[in-house]
Structures are given as C-alpha cells and as structure tokens.
Amino acid sequence: MGATETSDVGPGNRPEASYLEALDQGANISVDYGDIELPEWYDDGKIKRAQEYFRRNFYAMFVGKLCGLLAIITVPSILRVLVHTNQSSEPRTAYRRYVATIMHTLEWYFEDFVPTSRAWKSISFVRKTHAGVSRQASSVRPGMIISQRDMAITQFGFIGYIIISHRKLGVQYDPKDMDAFVHMWRVIGHMMGIEERFNACTDRFETTEQRMSLIANEILQPALLQRTAEFVKMGKALIEGLWCFNPLVEFDSFLFLTMRLNNIPGYHYWADEATPGLKESESRLRPYEQFSRYARFILYCVCYIQSVLLNIALVRWYFNMQMVMSRFLITYFPFLAIYAYGVTDAYVRILK
Numbered sequence: 001m002g003a004t005e006t007s008d009v010g011p012g013n014r015p016e017a018s019y020l021e022a023l024d025q026g027a028n029i030s031v032d033y034g035d036i037e038l039p040e041w042y043d044d045g046k047i048k049r050a051q052e053y054f055r056r057n058f059y060a061m062f063v064g065k066l067c068g069l070l071a072i073i074t075v076p077s078i079l080r081v082l083v084h085t086n087q088s089s090e091p092r093t094a095y096r097r098y099v100a101t102i103m104h105t106l107e108w109y110f111e112d113f114v115p116t117s118r119a120w121k122s123i124s125f126v127r128k129t130h131a132g133v134s135r136q137a138s139s140v141r142p143g144m145i146i147s148q149r150d151m152a153i154t155q156f157g158f159i160g161y162i163i164i165s166h167r168k169l170g171v172q173y174d175p176k177d178m179d180a181f182v183h184m185w186r187v188i189g190h191m192m193g194i195e196e197r198f199n200a201c202t203d204r205f206e207t208t209e210q211r212m213s214l215i216a217n218e219i220l221q222p223a224l225l226q227r228t229a230e231f232v233k234m235g236k237a238l239i240e241g242l243w244c245f246n247p248l249v250e251f252d253s254f255l256f257l258t259m260r261l262n263n264i265p266g267y268h269y270w271a272d273e274a275t276p277g278l279k280e281s282e283s284r285l286r287p288y289e290q291f292s293r294y295a296r297f298i299l300y301c302v303c304y305i306q307s308v309l310l311n312i313a314l315v316r317w318y319f320n321m322q323m324v325m326s327r328f329l330i331t332y333f334p335f336l337a338i339y340a341y342g343v344t345d346a347y348v349r350i351l352k
Helices: 015-026 044-056 058-072 076-085 091-110 118-140 148-164 175-191 205-225 229-242 251-261 293-307 313-332 335-341
Strands: none
Touching: 015 148, 015 205, 044 058, 044 091, 044 175, 044 313, 058 091, 058 148, 058 205, 058 229, 058 251, 058 293, 058 313, 076 118, 076 148, 076 229, 091 118, 091 229, 091 313, 091 335, 118 175, 148 175, 148 205, 175 205, 229 251, 251 293
16 A cells, blocks of 8 residues: 555546545445554655645635535535534534644644654544544444545545635645645545545546545535535534634535535636536526625625635735634633633643
8 A cells, every 4th residue: 555656547547437436445444543654655845845835825725624524524424423423513512623623634734744743643643533433433333434435535625625626715826836735635644544545635636636526526516415404513513613713604604615615506606606508597596695694794705815815925924824823822822712612621632
C-alpha cells in the first residue's frame, strides 16, 4: 500500500466505474487500529506548501470544510454511526465534538508531520478513535461500521468542495498549491488507514478532482436531495454548536451553501452560476426566498465575501486573521460557549 504512485486513468479505462466499484467494496471493510506511518511517496516540501496554502485561505477553506461536514452527515452509513455515538445530536455535545474536530485538523495544518509532533499524535488519536467506535458499533449492530467507503466520503468532507468548487468558495487557485494540498490529504488519508484504492486523493490533481466529483454527484447529491429528519436534527446541532466558534453561521443558509457548492441545479446564488441549459422558469426559482430574514442575510454575507471580498488580498488577510482569533478564543477564552453551555463544557482539549 502506498509504495508507488498510481493513477486510475488510462487508455480505455473508466475511472468513474472503477472508483465507485471500489467504494462499494470498501463499504464492507472496516478501518483498523494499525500504527500510523508516512508513505514512501511522502514529500515534506509539498506538505509545507499545502500548510502555507491553507493559511492564506483560512476563512474560505473553513467554510468549505463546514459545508463538507454538513454534506457527509446526509450519508446514511455515516449518520447511523453518529446517531449511535450520541455525541453530536444536540448543540452542546455537537459543539464539543466539532470544535475538537476543528482543533485536530488545525494541528495538521500548523504542525510538522514527525512522530513527536502534535499533528502525529492527533492523527494517531483520531485513527484509534475511529477504529474503536467502529468495533463497538458493530458489536451492538452487526454491519454498522466505519468503513473504508465512509472514510473516503469523510475525506471529501474536509477538502472536497475546496477542490471542486474553489472559485465559489473564494479559494485563491494555483495549480502547484492545489497539487500540494491534494498530496497532503492523500498522506493524511494513508495515515488514517485508508487503503490506496479507496483514497479520494491520488498522485495527481486531475484524478483527485474526478474522484471528488464522483463522490459529490453520485453519493452526496442524492443524499442532499433526500434529507431525513434525523439529518436535519444532527445538521442543526452541528451549525448551532459551531456558532460559538464563528457566529456567521445559520442552518438554512449553510445548507443552501452546501447544495450550491455541490453544484446541484437550481441552488445558485448569482445569476452566472445558474446551470447551463436550465429552463428560464426553473432558473428563477430561489429556494432561499422562503428563508427567514436572518438566514437570507447570512447567506448574502457569506456569498458576497466568497465571490467578491476574498479576491482582495487585504480583505482576505482580514478574514483569515478573524479565523486565527477564533482559534485563539475557542482555546483560551471561549466566551460565547461559556455563555451558551457553561465553563465546564466550553473548554475543549484534544491532546494531553
């Protein structure tokens, strides 16, 4: 696994069929504990470049990740495990779970990938947690596992929209930066125990983009269009919980943003985003017109920030610094969480 660079694109090959078939097979393969290790194709230069790329696009990538997390909990196999763990079904518990998730990923973006680093310890902890939850869930209900397929879809949750909808997010695109970003998440996937055939990130941006688009179109779009009451409950808990990290969030507006980033026809905000060939009568349908004024305000603000303001270097720096401040406050003085949930629940620590 991971010894050589591979690609699923070649003459006469159908990457769509082969990768989807692989994911179907992966639905029956659970993640395992295993010792984490760097793959032979690890490139430290690319990792550092990817981390710098993230820091230059902190705000845009945060929104992409939040929408990605909202999208993946529509997937029945992932949602079942989340419901089973009962650690994110209401805002208080969701706050602790997803702030911990943010803290873990920020360790990966800001620390070196060496055995003594916080990033290494974080990845090891997350992998063991996934394997433990999978084993415990399967003992309660046979077949309910955290599978290789679930892990690949979760990988999409963290970076999928950044890859397939970087323009809508306001991520400043550069081919070499994006290639490094894909490499970093391919490495993280490997360290998390995702087998190479299931890893949503490959050795090239082009094939990674294909895999991400397949997950978005074939797995997430049907799930997003057939939302369940259980998803709505969990999704609202996620957004309401993370309000303490960034108050510029709201469930209806961020669900719309998620559908927009997933390129679902009809879910566009600006006129030039409308799906080509969409009937004029359909293109005038605006799902957000039924939202509350507050939800419409949040949606407008985020879309305007993404489409206009993040293209201005100084303004982009300002929003990135806001995210740095949010990280500092949630770590040392989470006053919004203290107000909402009390001192004990407000402080979240991931590594001892």
